[in-house]
Amino acid sequence: MSKDSAPAAQETDQEPDLPVAHSETPSLGALFLAFARMSLAGFGGVLVFARQAIVDQHRWMTADEFNETFALCHFLPGPNIVNLSMVFGARLRGIAGGVAAFTGLLLPPTLIMMVLAIIYARFGDVDVLRRSLAGISCAAVGLLIAVVFRMMTPLLKRVDVAALILMLGVFAAIGVLRLPLQEVLLVAIPVSIGVTFLVRRKVAA
């Protein structure tokens, strides 16, 4: 999860234009298989595996191209890695390539998830499974807290007061007051963009 949401902008600075030769354009089947493989390897976030396969293993994109594509998918709504599969596949093979990568990414894990859903519906009340799932849930929440902490660290280090206030505001509105997401975001996004714009202009001046 942390990997799916990691800011890509910082990575761009560290990796200058590496002139990596592109390998030849993959077939639709190869795209499907490559995305199915990275999806099934991706426990707790697919991004790391996607990057490794696309940039290092198959050399379908340079590191910079990958970062640009990911940055685009990160600021658009929706699951980032799913967006990435469509955009990436479409860059190589048009819309059919996009659909092949999208299907490869989603079909195998969705089938696994449906099997798990059937098992859960039938045996979810069995005591042993109940207890194990309770333990896994606790650990999963712990992982989420760790991700939040890691993402917060740069804001704390910079003492970015505006960002921290916005963060707390969204946390309180959604987590404590349980307000609907749409309404909170319709207020928070323009405010945050405005604040970021003003802060950057002040820094530049």
Added chain:
Amino acid sequence: MNNQNPIWALISTFGLMSLFAVGGAAAAVPEMHRIAVDVHHWMSEKQFADAYAIAQLSPGPNVLIVTLIGYTVAGIPGALAATLAMCLPTALLAYYVSRLLSRPSRSRWPSLIQAALVPLSIGLMAASALILAQSTDRSIAALLLTATVAVIAAVSRVNPLWLLLAGGLLGFAGIVQ
């Protein structure tokens, strides 16, 4: 939309939600919880926490918690409908936007918008953690387990899968109730 067939309710709910899901799947969890547990009563608090745990434990993008919600509502057709509704519209949007901006990094607006969204997605993820913790951490032992995993995952690079499995073993042994 409430008294129509459940498949349509799933499609419209998750299709709309995905368009507001900035910051990825983890940030959308509070909204999924609000819709599935509080608004439509598709799932109990406990079922939702279990679905989150299962989605974390299995491979693939974490957004597939919607597959489990969809299955609970309307079986296999529901699982497929929820998954596609959550994933396809934004993927097509990303496709069209990427064609419009063939050079996404030229303008400074993408980077500005991205920077502006970072605190919001952290706030959303923190809210997810709070909402899930309220349904899972109902004992001191459970709270301790969550806190321990949080610290270990924050300071080390242990594969998260091991931490999940350790939590499962402790639960299996009856230590976390």
